[in-house]
Amino acid sequence: MATIVNGTDLRFYKGGVAIGEATSCSMDLSLEVRETLTKDNVGSWIRNEAGRRSGTMQAEGLVSYDTTNEDVTDLFTTFNNGDTVIIRFTTGDPGTPYWEASAICTGLSMSAAVEENSSYSATFTVTGAVTLGTES
Amino acid sequence: MIIKILKPYKKWDAGSKVDVTSELGAQLCLLGIAKLANDQTRFDYQPKEEAQPEEPQNITINNYYVVDDEANGDVEQPKSRGKKTEKKNL
Numbered sequence: 671m672a673t674i675v676n677g678t679d680l681r682f683y684k685g686g687v688a689i690g691e692a693t694s695c696s697m698d699l700s701l702e703v704r705e706t707l708t709k710d711n712v713g714s715w716i717r718n719e720a721g722r723r724s725g726t727m728q729a730e731g732l733v734s735y736d737t738t739n740e741d742v743t744d745l746f747t748t749f750n751n752g753d754t755v756i757i758r759f760t761t762g763d764p765g766t767p768y769w770e771a772s773a774i775c776t777g778l779s780m781s782a783a784v785e786e787n788s789s790y791s792a793t794f795t796v797t798g799a800v801t802l803g804t805e806s
Numbered sequence: 807m808i809i810k811i812l813k814p815y816k817k818w819d820a821g822s823k824v825d826v827t828s829e830l831g832a833q834l835c836l837l838g839i840a841k842l843a844n845d846q847t848r849f850d851y852q853p854k855e856e857a858q859p860e861e862p863q864n865i866t867i868n869n870y871y872v873v874d875d876e877a878n879g880d881v882e883q884p885k886s887r888g889k890k891t892e893k894k895n896l
Contacts, residue, residue, distance in 0.1 A: 686830030738822045
């Protein structure tokens with residue numbers, strides 16, 4: 671039976687440092703198609719070709735001010751400065767694939783409910799290409 | 807990879823452990839700022855303890871009420887069904 675990657679092991683690294691106290695992360699890539707329809711299309715079936723590609727990466731986690739990894743203040747600084755950072759989505763294990771892209775932090779939200787863990791959510795919008803590599 | 811910081815660097819104090827990519831880790835190790843940590847277990851990840859299977863429990867049937875009722879003659883006898891047939895003395 672194939673080995674399924676544990677979601678706990680796949681995480682985001684921002685600028686080479688893990689996003690701390692993360693509870694969930696996701697990468698969403700999309701591709702829009704260029705529709706072509708002319709009188710030559712038999713039966714008026716639309717012909718599609720690959721068009722613009724885009725992607726977002728979202729990290730969710732718990733708020734900690736003393737984590738040695740990237741904390742919510744680091745995320746805020748990136749957001750506030752509009753910095754372009756390198757985001758890598760990986761397990762970090764040698765020989766395993768990783769996805770990497772330059773991205774801008776386009777969203778940061780924090781939530782704090784009474785007697786519950788404070789949490790954050792950061793959204794990074796990819797700028798440029800997402801590349802697939804292998805961990806060395 | 808988990809590295810151990812040897813000299814204060816950016817927001818990190820000496821002795822703190824950081825989870826970084828292999829490239830950044832190698833770079834910091836080359837600069838003498840950090841070294842590869844002996845324990846590569848992520849410190850913000852606490853594996854759950856495996857639940858131990860429960861041992862089967864002995865079942866004790868507590869029926870002393872029945873015993874008491876029987877002793878007192880309070881136990882209702884089941885009613886007989888069907889027609890009662892009286893024997894006629896001819």
